[in-house]
Amino acid sequence: MPGMDHMASGNGLSDRQGGYRLASDGTTLPSGKQAAYRFTVTGSDGKPVTDFALDQTKRMHFYAIRSDLTGFQHIHPTMAADGTWRADLSSLAPGSWRLFASFTPNTGTGEGKDFVLSRTVTVPGDAAKSPLPAPATSTQVDGYTVTVKGEPMAGMAHPLTVSIARDGKAVTDLEPYLDTYAHLTAFHEGDAAFAHLHPTTKVTGDHGGPDLTFHAELPTSGNWRLFLQFQTGGTLRTAALTLRVG
Known part of the structure; x- marks a missing residue:
């Protein structure tokens, strides 16, 4: 199962x-334009880690x-020789943002372990909040319909199945993206806790779909916002929906 050997612990809400x-x-980023966020990951010796x-x-x-x-x-940021990473962000709306770094050290005390750390930044301006869309089992993006099946319970491993269709027909031309046919990330309403739902559908060729399975282990009950990224025709698409976890 791709990625199953790297299961992150914790919810990513700490910087250490x-x-x-x-x-x-960096504690602030500009509004309405591209911006670069620079950071390092330091080890127990206080020095930047450079081997991932x-x-x-x-x-x-x-x-x-x-x-x-x-x-x-x-x-996917780029790293300089001294261990400084540069993440080039697209236009940001005013408000409070949480920035997550997900990595696996290749040496040191955490060798082979998956970590997710985060920090917050402020984007100045009128930060009117958008209400979270109600829980749903399907959503649409770029003419594609994405349907999620499964009823995960907090703190328990549970499979989720994602199906992708277009014009009422099953999609079978999903292109490999990050060694899988789709990438699924979730954030918890209220605190923005992080969860990466690992794919269990193996890549077997240049075309995949319509059904993809994921290993879901969401630690907290409540609403989670899911972001599914998949690629067709050389274009990366992102579908979002709200999942209720009991």
């Missing part, structure tokens, strides 16, 4: 865990989410 720390001087293992083809996954769970971004 297991001797590792997400460090940055590949996880779903990348050495670092970086996420940005606004406090009302809008504005989701998932990017």
Whole structure:
């Protein structure tokens, strides 16, 4: 199962865990334009870590989410020789944002373990919040209908099945993306706790779908905002829906 050997512990709401720390001087980012966020991951010796293992083809996954769970971004930053990472973010709306770094050290005390650390930044301006959409089993993006089946319970491992259709027909031309046919991330309403739902559908060729399975282990009950990323025709698409966890 792709990614199942790297199961992150914790909810990602701290900037330090297991001797590792997400460090940055950035506390604000500009509104309405692209911005670069620079950070390092330091080890127990206080020095920047520079050796990271590949996880779903990348050495670092970086996420940005606004406090009302809008504005989701998932990017793959670049690292300089001194261990400083640069994450190039698209336009941000005013408000409070939480920035997550997901990584696996390749050496040191945390070698082979998956970590998710985060920090918050403020984007100045009128920060009107958007209400969270009601829980639903399906959503649409770019003419595609994404349906989620499964009733996860808090703190329990549970499979989720995602089906993708277009114009009422099953989609079978999903292209591989990050060594899978779709990438699924979830954030908890209220505190923006992080969860990466690991794919269990193996990539067997250049075309996948329509049904994909994920290992879901959401630690807290309540509403979770799911972001499913999939690629067709060379275009990456992001579908979002709210899932209620009992």
